[in-house]
Amino acid sequence: MSTTHVQYDIGGMSCSFCAESIRKAYERTEGVEEVNVSLAHEEVRIRYDSGVLAEVDLKDTLRDLGYTIRDPDKQKRFEEQQREVEQATRRLTLSGAAAIATAGLMLFMIFVRGTFESQALWMDLVTLGLALGTMFGPGRYITEKAYNSLRRRIFNQHVLLEAGAFAGLLGGFLGLFVFPTFPTVHFFAVSVFITTYHILSEYTSLIVRTRASRAVQGLLDLQPDTARRVRDGEVEEVEVDELESGDHVRIKPGESIPVDGTVLEGESAVDESVATGESVPVDKGPGDEVxxxxxxxxxxxxVEVTATGDDAFLNQVARQVEEARTMKPGVVQLADRVLKYFVPGVLTIAVASFLFWILVPVVWSGGPFGTEANVQRGAFAALAVLVLGYPCALGMATPLALIRGGGLAANRGILMRSGDAFQIFQDVDTIVLDKTGTITKGEPAVEEVVAFDGNESDVLTRAASAEAFSEHPLADAILDCADERGVEFPDPDEFDSVTGKGIRAEVDEMRILVGKPGWLTEEGIDMTTARDDIDRLQARGYTVVCVAVDETVVGLVAIGDPVKNDAAETVERMKDAGITPVMITGDNERTATAVAETVGIDRVMADVLPDDKRDEIRRLQEGGERVAMVGDGINDAPGLTQADIGIAIGAGTDIAIESADIVLMGDRLGGVMDSYEIGKSSYRKTKQNLLAAFSFNGIGVAAATTGLVHPVFAMIAMVLSVSVVLVNSFAGQLLRGERLNTDFTAESDTSAVDTDASAGAEMKTA
Known part of the structure; x- marks a missing residue:
């Protein structure tokens, strides 16, 4: 046995029923050992025996089902998504025009001619043309999907749609050639309308999914394409892919490090936020890993190269994200759980209704159902069941609730990327928050200034003068603080940067040292008077910079990552909702605990690496917790994907955004609880919509079995059911005069309060 894995990006998925159809098709294919389908990210991961099955057969299975395999290149994939939107728009335009024309013809018959019947062959033929044109024009792809699903004994929404559409055609042909009493035009109209409704439903899903991911870019763009390889004293520029373990690479200031490796020569401060998420650069010297x-x-x-290809850090993260994305258990939407039993149920009832009117009058001769087989009534009953059984309102219930919730979210600067975000969020009982860039602002800033000789302004003046020519991020924090406080400072007369330690400078004939406490001790500065304050500030998680003038320490500058203004309030909202907040970070435990105490978080996971974050999330899930994670960095991506709900801060990295189910367009943390409340409200709307739609379908199917339901009344019932769903979804907003944002690209953080967003509780806005 030769076990192999493949993963494909899929185009054409619209609901979790699509994911279920793909899963069933592969499970019934000999040689396939395991299949995982992700609707949220439109991907499938397959483990199969390559000795039994060729990869081309796996691709053919997807294509036979009516789905496409997207190009693995992210830019090309985005272009394909745009083409899908354009194609869906054309389909909706054509089918919508046919539906409007059909409706106009029916209204002409009813209100001008005063009859439900056409009474003219040209009307029958025009409607037949519209029906055939809709079903085999813009709706042809649905027919192909239904056929290929039936071939594999998969009963899904496409099968039921085509059963209803062809039932309409059959009813129309029976009216033309067999039963003159059949309402020909209305049966043909059924084929037009249910096909159009289905195209509209899939279009709304596609729009929601595509627009929310427009800005997503690739992870590996962070790596430079070339590197300076050093061999025998000669420097040559080569493609990164050409590097091998053991090669030596030179990296200049300001450049991205192209590979994982070990420092052989030189000292520098390295920004490792790509891995740890921490904003303060790490000092690196010989023997340190980068x-x-x-x-x-x-x-x-x-640097000596130690890992290339699949073993490199960024490639490992990318692989972990892909695996977690497809291995995460799929969530079957509420509507699809209903349809799972509704589809075969309707088909069974249709057949039973036909057989009833054929057999019962014969078997029970003289009973209330007549004395002979009633073929016309049986056919009418079966066809009406299929027509009324097509769940157009059921199919619209979830997308309309999603559009409603997505619009409310967009008005608050939130992108809800998947239906899972609406359904699962209400069940979340634990929210794991990354520290840097999520709870904190993600940029170093001066938190406190301590003066031993003079005042704080004097300390800032000395420190800013010494750091005036430095390019270190901590120097930027000191200079920014001096500017904010209006402190003026002269440029240094002499300047010397000691990499990884600090600054020597001469200002107005004063010798100034600014740097780490240990370095100042090495330089002969007595740090005794500063020790207590240094320990106090370091205990709070701050980076302490000491300032000495002419061999005497005059003050300290404490630099940290400030907590976001709304972090404590958001944590309190979580607790009020019965959700446990947990902080997870790659930073040390001392700093993590200090930040957690500031915002009111009791559970802290510190010193956690990227792959460990995913493992920690999985442990919580295995313990029975429903977990949402909030993060912004590449190091958060595997955890965001593993979580039941991944929430990315939009100001973060692209891979974090791509891995998430929800994206907060700004950096406001309060959007997490806004998303929770909107998701909870929208899911409630979904259930209300489904109850209303299912009531219409259930009552309609029961009535249709009598064989007495006229197609025009079936169409009226369909229109009413969709209207009820529309009114329930949007009437509240329209009555309050709210603008529904359906573009899903809003960056505003404020909006009118949605009074029903959390069972009567007022939603908090920024």
Missing amino acids: IGGSVNETGTLL
Whole structure:
């Protein structure tokens, strides 16, 4: 046995019934050992025996079902999605025009001619043309999907749709050639309307999914394409793919590190936020490891390559994201759970209704159902059951609730990327929050200034003067603080940067040292008077910069990552909703605990690496918790994908956004609970819509079995059911005069309060 894995990006999926159809098709294919389908990210991962099955057969299965395999290149994939939207728009335009024309003809018959019947052959033929044109024009892809599903004994929404559409055609032909009393035009009209409704339903799903991912870019773009390889003292620029373990690479200040490796020569501060998410650069020297994709800030480094290809850090993260995305258990939407039993149920009732009017009058001769087989009534009953059984309102219930919730969310600067976000969020009982860039602002800033000689302004003046020519991020924080406080400072007369330690400068004939406490001790500065304050500030998780003038320490500057203004309030909202907040970070436990205490979080996971974040999320899930995760960095991507709901801060990295179910367009943390409340409200609307739609379908099917339901009344019932769903979804907003944002690209963080968003509780806005 030769077990192989493949993964495909799929085009054409619209609901979890599509995911279920794909899963069933592969499970029934000899040689397939395991299949996982992700609707949210439109992907399938297959484990199969390559000795039994060829990969081309796997691709053919998808294509036979009516789906496409997208190009793995992200830019080309985006272009394909755009073409899908354009194609869906054309289909909706054509089928919508046919539906309007058909409705106009029916209204002409009813209100001008005063009859339900056409009474003219030209009307029958025109409606027949519209029906055939709709079904085999814009609706042809549905017919192909239904046929290929039936071939594999898969009963899904496409099968039921085509059963209803062909029932309409059959009824119309019976009216033309067999039973003159059959309402020919109305049966043909059924084929037009249910096909159009289905195209509209799939169009809404496609729009929601595509628009929410327009800005998504690739993870591996962070890696430079080339590197400076050093061999025998000669430097040559080569493609990164050509590098091998053991090669030596030189990286200059400001450049991205192209590979994972170990520093051989040089000292520098390296921004490793790509891996750890932490905003403060890490000092690197000989023997230290560096990670591909991180940024070399100050000095020049000579690095020995230790990992390439699939073993490199960024490639490992990408692979973890792909695996977690497809392995995460799929969520069957509420509507699809109903349709799972509704589809075969309707088909069974249609057959039973036909057989009833054929057999019962004969078997029970003289009973209330007549004395002979009633073929016309049986056919009418079976056809009416299929027509009334097509769940057009059921199919619209979830997309309309999703559009409603998505519009409310967009008005608050939130993108709800999948239906899972609406359905699962209400059951979440634990929210795991990354620290840097999520709870905190993600940029170093001065938190406190301590003066031992003079005042705080004097300390800032000395520190800013010494750091005036430095490019270190901590120097930027000091200079920004001086500007904010209006502190003026002269440029240094002399300046010397000691990589990884601090600054020596001469200002107005004063010798100034600014740097780490240990370095100042090495330089002969007595740090005794500053020790208590240094320990206090470090205990709070701050990076402490000491300032000495002429061999005497005059003050300290504490630099940290400030907590977001709404972080504590958001944590409190979580607790009020019965949700447990947990902080997870790659930072050290001391810093993590200090930040957690500031915002009111009791559970803290510190020193956690990217793959460990995913494992920690999985452990919580295995313990029975429903978990949402909030993050913004590449290091968060595997965890975001593993979580039941992944929430990305929109100001973060593209891979985090791509891995998430919900994207907060700004950096406001309060959007997490806004999303929760909107999701909870929208799911309630979905259930209300489904109850209303199912009531119409259930009553209609029961009535249709009598064989007495006229197609025009069936169509009226369909229109009423959709109207009820529409009114329930949007009437509240229309009555309150709210603007529904359906573009899903809003960046506003405020909106009118949705009074029904959380069972009567007022939603908080920024």
